[in-house]
Amino acid sequence: MIDYSKLQKSLKHLELQYANYCNAQHRPELTELDKEGIAESTIQRFETCYDTLWKTLKRYLVEELGIPEVPNSPKPILRLAFENQLFVSPIEQWLCYADARVNTAHDYDEKKAAECLALLNDFIDDAIGLYQTLTGNTWE
Template identity: 30%
Template structure:
């Protein structure tokens, strides 16, 4: 069974577009507009992250053992994904996981900024994962 990677591709593109829009408006005097765009970046990060870890879990289940993803935590999934060269930096993926868990606190200033900073970093790591999944699709 091959993985359908279209959803991941679309969610990465949506995140990248929202980041581009943020950078084009970041100096705008309307701080509410910029904050709204930043919230959209965080929302797109959440979606791209969720699609990423779910595809990692599916790949591991299909290629390692049918219940691999059910026997471990997300951090364990990232460690396994690193062992199988789906991702190249396990530690940053664990940090993305922690940032994703903190998105519910995004309106608390400091945490919001930290999550946003991880959202800005995420596309290149998600693209790397997508590339590796595409290489091993069949």
């Protein structure tokens, strides 16, 4: 049986920190350094959630769908999940999330950070949808 608690926790933390990031832009008492720290923390939460998501998805493909040979890297796993109709969004959207994860792992320049942050609302919605598909539970 697959334990989904790590995925749930990482997704909940991302959801909360992303809300904090969105609200920080309207809080005049925060310095630019504070806002930058919140943005960086939000990106780190995304990285953790994304990594947990694809690893959980791999287990699901093997243990629940019985796919015998599943690669050990995110993009092939995302493609297999799409082929098995686990996503509502197009595969291209999920591949954008994968690219954002790779980009933030190597460089936190402002442009890449902004691109990642711009994807997070959709990523959170898609990740919640996937969580519900995998677990059969409603997101709270």
